Structure formats: C-alpha cells, structure tokens
Amino acid sequence: MTGQVRQTLEGSTAKVTLSNPAKFNAMSRAMWRALREVFTGLQRNPEVRAVLVAGEGGHFCAGGDIAEYTDFRFHPDGLRDFHENDVWGGLSAMLDCDLPVVAQIEGNCMGAGVEIASCCDIRVAGQGARFGAPIAKLGFPMAPREAALVAREVGLATARQMLLEAAVLDAGTLLARGFLHTVVADADVPAETLSRAQRIARLAPQAARLNKQALRALAQGQTAESLLPAAYDYADSAEHREGIAAFLAKRAPHF
Known part of the structure; x- marks a missing residue:
C-alpha cells in the first residue's frame, strides 16, 4: 500500500493533504479509505469550521494508482467493490460533509483529482494546473456515480471533452467554464487558498x-x-x- 491522507489543524481550519508524491499524489485504495475516515471525522468535529484540501509537492492528484489496478480491475465484483466502496466511499464522505471545503489545486489534477476537486465548494488553481480524465487511453470508462459528479461540476460539454477526447485542459479554460473560482500565480496558490479557508472559518x-x-x-x-x-x-x-x-x-x- 502506498500513499496517505494527512490531516492537520490550524485554529478552526483543517488541512487535508493527499500524499503520494512519487506518483504525483495518485490515489491508492488505502488513500480512498483514509479520505473517507478523515472527512467522516471532520463532520463530527464541532471545532472545525473550514477544510482545505491540497496535494503534496506541487501537484493536487494525478488520478488513481494504476500500479494497483491489476489486482482487481479485471473482475466485475472486484471492480464494483473498488468504485462503489473505496472511491465512492471517499467522495461521498466529502460530499456529505457540512463544512465548507476549499481546494488548493496545483500541477496535475487528473481523473481522481478532478473527482476530489468536484467535491469541494471553492476551487483555487495555479496558472500551471492541468485538468483532465484521460482514462480512454487506459481502456475503461468513468464509473457512473463519479461521471455524474464530474459532469455536474465541470459541465456536460467539458466532461464529454475530457472523457471522449482524453483532453487535458488548462486552468484558464476551467475558469472560463465555471469550474474554478479563481486562478492565481502558481507560487501564490497556497497562500490564497489558506486565506480563503481562514476567512470562511471566521464566518457563521x-x-x-x-x-x-x-x-x-x-x-x-x-x-x-x-x-x-x-x-x-x-x-x-x-x-x-x-x-x-x-x-x-x-x-x-x-x-
């Protein structure tokens, strides 16, 4: 098992860090399960008022950890368990969390990264961030509930482009299409997202x-x-x- 999901607390703002830096923070099965545990705990914590989600080392999340896929992807039951329990378990815990969630998007935001970002309320990206879900190159579609989530947040036309063309889009395009709330210089992304999360935490x-x-x-x-x-x-x-x-x-x- 590789990677982890870390949680730290600064005042009433929690920071959730996706950490698998050798693979640009690609999500392993263990990380999906940890994501669910972290957000289930945050939902129950009355001291937390805002959450910031970031990746380690200058990237948000490059997708799923493909090195694990041969263990379960070629059997319908194993594949269903992965998507409906591991992946959707993590995403639904984010969606069910009543705390405002701010995404700090740097570098690669692909596949699972787009899905995680789609669960966030406010999305801040660096100018160098790149977005897509090029899984057509890997020979499989996006799972139904994940596709519905992404299509709702990025827009159906953009979802079609990502999934059917395996298109990789830049931050300016995603800002113009309404997925991102702001785009700043890459070096300013951490400070901008922290400022927004802390500002939210001071509100009611x-x-x-x-x-x-x-x-x-x-x-x-x-x-x-x-x-x-x-x-x-x-x-x-x-x-x-x-x-x-x-x-x-x-x-x-x-x-």
Missing part, C-alpha cells in the same frame, strides 16, 4: 452548515418546498442573534 459556522445541507439537498433533486418545514428553526439560535446584534452595534460578530 451554523449558517455555513445549513447552506451546505440545503445546497446538497437541491443538488440531489429535492425541491425548495420540501425543505420548508425545518427551514427557519435557526430563528432563536445564539449565532443568529449575535450576527444581527453585531451588525446593529456596528461591531465584528463573535461566532
């Missing part, structure tokens, strides 16, 4: 969780009307009262 944490829950429900096809029964239960919360009181008193809120 309950509001962030409620917004993520609502946006997730809407993305899953629920109607706004279905959310109305509990939509205003926060009315008497301390956070709500503090935010309004601070505005009226012309002072910074203490969340």
Whole structure:
C-alpha cells in the first residue's frame, strides 16, 4: 500500500493533504479509505469550521494508482467493490460533509483529482494546473456515480471533452467554464487558498452548515418546498442573534 491522507489543524481550519508524491499524489485504495475516515471525522468535529484540501509537492492528484489496478480491475465484483466502496466511499464522505471545503489545486489534477476537486465548494488553481480524465487511453470508462459528479461540476460539454477526447485542459479554460473560482500565480496558490479557508472559518459556522445541507439537498433533486418545514428553526439560535446584534452595534460578530 502506498500513499496517505494527512490531516492537520490550524485554529478552526483543517488541512487535508493527499500524499503520494512519487506518483504525483495518485490515489491508492488505502488513500480512498483514509479520505473517507478523515472527512467522516471532520463532520463530527464541532471545532472545525473550514477544510482545505491540497496535494503534496506541487501537484493536487494525478488520478488513481494504476500500479494497483491489476489486482482487481479485471473482475466485475472486484471492480464494483473498488468504485462503489473505496472511491465512492471517499467522495461521498466529502460530499456529505457540512463544512465548507476549499481546494488548493496545483500541477496535475487528473481523473481522481478532478473527482476530489468536484467535491469541494471553492476551487483555487495555479496558472500551471492541468485538468483532465484521460482514462480512454487506459481502456475503461468513468464509473457512473463519479461521471455524474464530474459532469455536474465541470459541465456536460467539458466532461464529454475530457472523457471522449482524453483532453487535458488548462486552468484558464476551467475558469472560463465555471469550474474554478479563481486562478492565481502558481507560487501564490497556497497562500490564497489558506486565506480563503481562514476567512470562511471566521464566518457563521451554523449558517455555513445549513447552506451546505440545503445546497446538497437541491443538488440531489429535492425541491425548495420540501425543505420548508425545518427551514427557519435557526430563528432563536445564539449565532443568529449575535450576527444581527453585531451588525446593529456596528461591531465584528463573535461566532
């Protein structure tokens, strides 16, 4: 087994680092399982208000660890277990996390990297970052739930280009197509993403969780009307009262 997923905490901001630097942080099965454990733990941690996801050594994630593939890819049951339990287990833990997640995208962001970035709320990339899912060169398609996730976030036209042409796109293109929120000089990516995560962490944490829950429900096809029964239960919360009181008193809120 190679690679690991590390978690560190700086104040109320957690940093999750994909670490398999010899392979540009390609995701091994162990790393997918660790990703699930890390985000399941973050979801339960009331002290964390924002999460930053990064790769080690100047790359985000170059895809899956192909050296492992001959162990399971040639048998339908093993292949299903890999995608539905290991991969989707990690991705769904990210998607189910109510904390705002910021992606620090540098260098290679391919295949699994695009999938992980698609689970993040705010995506910051360096000018030299490259994006794609050229698995057609490896002879297999993207798994259905992973394809649905990527198509929703990068857009169907871009997903077709990545999967059918094995196209590799630059950061400027992904910014223009709405996948990225900002592109900065490569050297500025770590500082920019940390600044954004810390800024989020200073905002109202309950509001962030409620917004993520609502946006997730809407993305899953629920109607706004279905959310109305509990939509205003926060009315008497301390956070709500503090935010309004601070505005009226012309002072910074203490969340």
